[in-house]
Amino acid sequence: MKLKVTRDVLVPIASVLVALAIGAILIASQGHSPMTAYHVLIVKGFQSTAGLQSTLSKAGILIMSGLAITIGLRAGLFNIGAQGQVLSGALAFTYVGYRLHGLPIWIHLPVALVVGAAFGALVGGFAGFLKATRGVHEVISTIMLNSIMAGVVDYLTQNQFRLQGQPNTRTPEILHSARLPHIFGYPSGFLIAVLLAFFVSWVLKKTTTGFEFESVGRNRNAAWYAGISVKKTIVLGMLVSGAIAGFTGAIFSSETTGYFVPAFYSGIGFDGITVALLGRANPKALIPGAIFIGGMRSAQSAIQFEAGVAPDIINLLLALVLFFATAPFLAKLLKSNAKSITTTSGWGS
Amino acid sequence: MDTTLLRIENLSKTFATVKANDNISLEVNKGEVVALLGENGAGKSTLVKSVFGLVKPDSGTITIKGEVIEAGDTAAAIRHGIGMVHQHFQLVPVMSVAENIILGDEPHKGAFISYAEARESVKELSDKFGLDIDPDAIVEDLPVGLQQRVEILKALRKNVDLLILDEPTAVLTPQEIEELLQVIRNLSSQGVGIIFITHKLREVLAVADRIVVLRNGKSVGTATPKESTESSLAQLMIGREVIFRLDKKEAKPGAVVLEIDDLYVKDDRKLMSVNGLSLSLHAGEILGVAGVEGNGQRELVEALTGMRPTVKGSFSILGEVAIGKNPHAIHTMGVSHVPEDREKDGLIATLSIDENLVLNQYKNPPFAKGWIRNIAAVNSYAAKMIEKFDVRTPSGKYPINSLSGGNKQKVVIAREMSQDSKIIIASQPTRGIDIGSIEFIHNQLLASRDSGVAVLLVSAELDEILSISDRIAVMYGGKIVAILDPHDVDRTQIGRLMAGATQ
Numbered sequence A: 001m002k003l004k005v006t007r008d009v010l011v012p013i014a015s016v017l018v019a020l021a022i023g024a025i026l027i028a029s030q031g032h033s034p035m036t037a038y039h040v041l042i043v044k045g046f047q048s049t050a051g052l053q054s055t056l057s058k059a060g061i062l063i064m065s066g067l068a069i070t071i072g073l074r075a076g077l078f079n080i081g082a083q084g085q086v087l088s089g090a091l092a093f094t095y096v097g098y099r100l101h102g103l104p105i106w107i108h109l110p111v112a113l114v115v116g117a118a119f120g121a122l123v124g125g126f127a128g129f130l131k132a133t134r135g136v137h138e139v140i141s142t143i144m145l146n147s148i149m150a151g152v153v154d155y156l157t158q159n160q161f162r163l164q165g166q167p168n169t170r171t172p173e174i175l176h177s178a179r180l181p182h183i184f185g186y187p188s189g190f191l192i193a194v195l196l197a198f199f200v201s202w203v204l205k206k207t208t209t210g211f212e213f214e215s216v217g218r219n220r221n222a223a224w225y226a227g228i229s230v231k232k233t234i235v236l237g238m239l240v241s242g243a244i245a246g247f248t249g250a251i252f253s254s255e256t257t258g259y260f261v262p263a264f265y266s267g268i269g270f271d272g273i274t275v276a277l278l279g280r281a282n283p284k285a286l287i288p289g290a291i292f293i294g295g296m297r298s299a300q301s302a303i304q305f306e307a308g309v310a311p312d313i314i315n316l317l318l319a320l321v322l323f324f325a326t327a328p329f330l331a332k333l334l335k336s337n338a339k340s341i342t343t344t345s346g347w348g349s
Numbered sequence B: 001m002d003t004t005l006l007r008i009e010n011l012s013k014t015f016a017t018v019k020a021n022d023n024i025s026l027e028v029n030k031g032e033v034v035a036l037l038g039e040n041g042a043g044k045s046t047l048v049k050s051v052f053g054l055v056k057p058d059s060g061t062i063t064i065k066g067e068v069i070e071a072g073d074t075a076a077a078i079r080h081g082i083g084m085v086h087q088h089f090q091l092v093p094v095m096s097v098a099e100n101i102i103l104g105d106e107p108h109k110g111a112f113i114s115y116a117e118a119r120e121s122v123k124e125l126s127d128k129f130g131l132d133i134d135p136d137a138i139v140e141d142l143p144v145g146l147q148q149r150v151e152i153l154k155a156l157r158k159n160v161d162l163l164i165l166d167e168p169t170a171v172l173t174p175q176e177i178e179e180l181l182q183v184i185r186n187l188s189s190q191g192v193g194i195i196f197i198t199h200k201l202r203e204v205l206a207v208a209d210r211i212v213v214l215r216n217g218k219s220v221g222t223a224t225p226k227e228s229t230e231s232s233l234a235q236l237m238i239g240r241e242v243i244f245r246l247d248k249k250e251a252k253p254g255a256v257v258l259e260i261d262d263l264y265v266k267d268d269r270k271l272m273s274v275n276g277l278s279l280s281l282h283a284g285e286i287l288g289v290a291g292v293e294g295n296g297q298r299e300l301v302e303a304l305t306g307m308r309p310t311v312k313g314s315f316s317i318l319g320e321v322a323i324g325k326n327p328h329a330i331h332t333m334g335v336s337h338v339p340e341d342r343e344k345d346g347l348i349a350t351l352s353i354d355e356n357l358v359l360n361q362y363k364n365p366p367f368a369k370g371w372i373r374n375i376a377a378v379n380s381y382a383a384k385m386i387e388k389f390d391v392r393t394p395s396g397k398y399p400i401n402s403l404s405g406g407n408k409q410k411v412v413i414a415r416e417m418s419q420d421s422k423i424i425i426a427s428q429p430t431r432g433i434d435i436g437s438i439e440f441i442h443n444q445l446l447a448s449r450d451s452g453v454a455v456l457l458v459s460a461e462l463d464e465i466l467s468i469s470d471r472i473a474v475m476y477g478g479k480i481v482a483i484l485d486p487h488d489v490d491r492t493q494i495g496r497l498m499a500g501a502t503q
């Protein structure tokens, strides 16, 4: 056990260091100073108050989208479609957020958040339903649902939900009664995300539903033998994963954007995959990775202005981190899955 | 000339706190068959895995033909002429025997595989070692015994000097076992050294040149078949006398608790494999189902436990029709099930021993109160089971994966025999289990039966069926062809019935 914990901690750290080293070579090859670039990264991402606020706000979103992916992975489901669920939840939240007038914040905000989560759940749950009843692989269906949702939210933002008399396409402003308050100037979304991470971890360890997820994720045959409905668990897993993704979109709209423009949300669902894999599908262990990536993202533009490095370097760094951290983990995941489905091992061992 | 083929010197391997191998030294000569004996968890698999490079020992050296082989490197082991046949066959089911055997090292003409040559070389190999097989047969259509033969041929094609067989007979029929033992004799007469692991002392006495006994990771003795008997070997293994006698009282059968009426079930290939079977099981009896594997036993058990849909007919449990119910519903009706394939159905490899001991009771009190699980209750219950069934592990918190084969089986048995069930359906319950523990499990089954539980025992071990059953049902072609009384029956008669002869 002990060995595993250290490995789980060491691999992400090592991959971050290797990625930074390769990044440094690339920055230097472009004729810039890697030291300056990384210095800006640290200052803008983590040291200045404004930088830290923005980092934590982004980290909160990443934690939540990472949790959406994580809970799916634990049930043996790879929800590639968090992005579509984020969009769906965000637009639903925004609509409720600007349409319902005259409600106090303690009613309006929770109602709008629940609606956001419900719309995410709808999209995710649909993929789960297709898998359970028709055997459609969730990777395929959620990728297609991503495109469908992107089209749907585009259409709605351009038509029914559009704020008229504006040159750019966007929805009306979310009312104050649906906006997340800050706590001492710091984003409360981050706090909610951390609490959610602890809650998800507790559910997985301490509840019967969590046990069902874990069992189905590890060996479907044995789960069925143990009296667990595999189909129900698949639908529920995708439903919950989608709900968390929708909730993520809702929180982001409430705390950061204030109104809906599809482009604001690009990448949230995919960064969630990075975060979940960096945290090795462990709800609490993904928090540090999310803060790190949040810092990179919030320092992204400063790096360009102050160190002259193209902001794409950040994307490149993140891709490298993901590559080093997850290649072996993914291989293991896929292998153990295949094993549990097709073969039996020796009687002697 | 030095005839030593393999020399293991002072090999040790510790997992966490378990000394799986403790300073073991062992030699195998050319053409020698060495049988490894020992209780479940004694360290047999660990030792042979070290030789084949699947496990990296902490200390000690392994030398083959005078050359030291790198530890923990299977590629090196193969290069040095070591082959290991895993029970989990590494075959491509849809390809032919010849294709499987040449896989990875195909004879070719230009850019194309030469199938003629492949077939030829397979023929040559099987002639040389007396391993009869049709090179054009599709692997998935072959019975387990022949699939194993393909594995052996695959190993032989790589010119092995040393062949390791870890419990190869566990899944074979008696006929297939006979053939395998003959194959082992042939190989050894050609100079191949063999390490053979089994829990069946009869096989050891029949084929081994030398017997090495492990206990708690140590090598505790060597014997030859000539100077040994089953009981002397058992004594050496366990360190106490094994009585080989059961505490069997007269059965007092009660009401019918399981009634099967004209049942039809299909197998994985969609062929009808249970063919209009009828049978009734009474409370307080052990009904043994004897039969050559592949005559519908697996499908019957899976249908009765809700794991597999039925086609026609019906069955009822305690008077209630149970057709179409899922495993959970049937379990709730009072049926325990020891599945035939523990790795696939009975256990979740990466979960802890504790969790696996309550796998199908995770929702029931005291292991859960509504939505919340009571982990402390799980752990303390599991600790009792581990103690009672002698599961060899330092702690129930370790994953099931860390247990030896037989100890995994004990976990399944412990779980299924400790629930207040009315019916126990046990498929190959003692497969891979050492003789001491078999004695214990048989006595437990008898105790359950004496307390009024009905036991349906499906086993490929005729001895097991004969020794603990109260009635014997012979299954052939998906039907029960005879019901016999174990008191006045002989092995040849059962054997004939199992082979399809009419009474």
Ligand SMILES: Nc1ncnc2c1ncn2[C@@H]1O[C@H](COP(=O)(O)OP(=O)(O)OP(=O)(O)O)[C@@H](O)[C@H]1O
Pocket (backbone or CB within 6 Å): A347, A348, A349, B015, B016, B018, B019, B020, B038, B039, B040, B041, B042, B043, B044, B045, B046, B047, B392, B393, B401, B402, B403, B404, B405, B406, B407, B432, B434
């Ligand atoms: N990967 C592992 N991690 C932890 N412990 C292990 C591991 N593999 C084996 N062990 C322990 O080492 C001991 C020896 O196991 P091994 O599999 O060699 O036994 P065996 O003699 O083959 O038993 P069996 O007859 O049941 O197959 C056991 O106590 C087992 O729990």
Ligand SMILES: [Mg+2]
Pocket (backbone or CB within 6 Å): A347, A348, A349, B044, B045, B046, B404, B405, B406
């Ligand atoms: Mg073993």
